[in-house]
Amino acid sequence: MTGGRRDVVVVGAGIVGAAVAWRAARAGLTVTVLDPTPGRGATHAAAGMLAPAAEAWFGEEDATRVGLAGLAAWPAFATDLATDLAAGTGARSPGPGLRDGGSLLVAYDVGDLAEVRRLVALHDGHGLGSVELTVADTRRSEPLLGPRVSGAARIAPDRSADPRATVAALLAALAAEPRAVVVRSTATRVLIQGGRAAGIVDDTGAEHPGGAVVLAAGWRTPELVTDLPVPVPVRPVRGQTVRLDAAPGGAPAHVVRGLVQGRPVYVVPRAPRPDGTCEVVVGATSDEGPDDGRPTAGGTFALLRDARALLPALDEAAVVDQTSRARPGTPDNLPLVGPTGVPGLLLATGHHRNGILLAPVTAEAVVALLTGAPPSDALRVADPRRFDPSSPDLTLRSRP
Numbered sequence: 001m002t003g004g005r006r007d008v009v010v011v012g013a014g015i016v017g018a019a020v021a022w023r024a025a026r027a028g029l030t031v032t033v034l035d036p037t038p039g040r041g042a043t044h045a046a047a048g049m050l051a052p053a054a055e056a057w058f059g060e061e062d063a064t065r066v067g068l069a070g071l072a073a074w075p076a077f078a079t080d081l082a083t084d085l086a087a088g089t090g091a092r093s094p095g096p097g098l099r100d101g102g103s104l105l106v107a108y109d110v111g112d113l114a115e116v117r118r119l120v121a122l123h124d125g126h127g128l129g130s131v132e133l134t135v136a137d138t139r140r141s142e143p144l145l146g147p148r149v150s151g152a153a154r155i156a157p158d159r160s161a162d163p164r165a166t167v168a169a170l171l172a173a174l175a176a177e178p179r180a181v182v183v184r185s186t187a188t189r190v191l192i193q194g195g196r197a198a199g200i201v202d203d204t205g206a207e208h209p210g211g212a213v214v215l216a217a218g219w220r221t222p223e224l225v226t227d228l229p230v231p232v233p234v235r236p237v238r239g240q241t242v243r244l245d246a247a248p249g250g251a252p253a254h255v256v257r258g259l260v261q262g263r264p265v266y267v268v269p270r271a272p273r274p275d276g277t278c279e280v281v282v283g284a285t286s287d288e289g290p291d292d293g294r295p296t297a298g299g300t301f302a303l304l305r306d307a308r309a310l311l312p313a314l315d316e317a318a319v320v321d322q323t324s325r326a327r328p329g330t331p332d333n334l335p336l337v338g339p340t341g342v343p344g345l346l347l348a349t350g351h352h353r354n355g356i357l358l359a360p361v362t363a364e365a366v367v368a369l370l371t372g373a374p375p376s377d378a379l380r381v382a383d384p385r386r387f388d389p390s391s392p393d394l395t396l397r398s399r400p
């Protein structure tokens with residue numbers, strides 16, 4: 001129903017925008033979602049680690065707290081999505097593929113082991129309960145680890161999900177939802193009427209009117225606000241992943257977050273298929289800059305070199321996909337979720353390395369703002385106005 005006024009217009013149908021739109025429609029709002037290629041941005045590259053501990057870093061306590069809230073929101077999100085799918089709103093989708101089982105933080109050499117011990121101490125400070133394992137216990141728990149591995153820690157709360165399957169499930173749910181419409185066009189600017197956001201104009205010149213606008217266009221979000229006094233300090237951080245197809249018995253049982261001579265790598269297995277074969281995602285490179293969608297030889301080489309150093313059995317797996325996309329990074333590594341200085345204009349971007357982890361909690365927070373429900377405290381630190389010099393609330397500003 002392009003052209004009809006909706007309660008909300010969402011720009012971007014990656015996992016974040018699609019989750020916002022689905023939760024909004026479930027809350028009774030009418031929604032238009034615009035995306036020329038739904039689900040094909042950063043979500044398409046992501047491995048799906050739901051790993052606030054494995055991604056925790058020194059000095060980033062707020063980010064870790066937000067990540068833990070993101071992890072806590074995932075089970076209800078997956079259950080609600082599965083309920084919608086089972087109710088016939090997309091029965092052909094396999095669902096989000098949420099898996100428990102924790103992850104292993106694996107050290108290749110003794111220098112990496114020293115780093116793993118520092119990370120276990122960091123996790124202790126957050127009460128995350130990561131536990132260092134002996135080499136024998138490491139091998140018992142993950143027999144495919146290679147002989148050179150020097151130690152590991154178990155991170156019990158971590159989970160994983162399948163980002164491509166999740167966004168497919170969300171799009172299936174949206175397609176079956178009478179209150180939602182997904183329009184395959186490219187948003188170019190925010191329509192402003194009477195000083196507030198009143199919809200979106202797309203690249204054909206068509207207007208998509210709405211009572212509120214949510215920008216969830218990842219690293220491209222700043223392009224939508226160039227004519228507005230809305231700071232969106234998001235930059236592209238390119239990441240490449242490689243997908244492997246392992247024969248029965250050829251995939252690790254756990255998510256493996258590794259350090260190989262100081263270089264981070266992760267290996268995320270999906271649930272094995274009925275025939276025992278298994279998709280395994282290896283990720284991810286990280287370099288500053290925009291993305292042309294073309295994986296590089298060096299990126300693929302580096303990922304496979306480090307993954308096979310930890311898990312030599314991966315040598316036997318077929319390489320089935322290489323994907324390069326850009327993550328939306330922010331100056332303080334926290335997302336931008338919430339209102340802006342323009343009434344009716346909200347942001348849901350800047351999730352950097354944690355878009356999959358934070359999609360459910362972001363959708364809850366945005367829908368609470370749209371419906372006037374009490375906002376959750378979890379994403380208060382993600383208020384986009386912390387970067388707005390005209391914001392009257394100094395407590396929202398980013399710390400130096």
Ligand code: GLY
Pocket residue numbers: 049055239283284327352353354
């Ligand atoms: N969450 C992992 C990554 O962005 O590479």
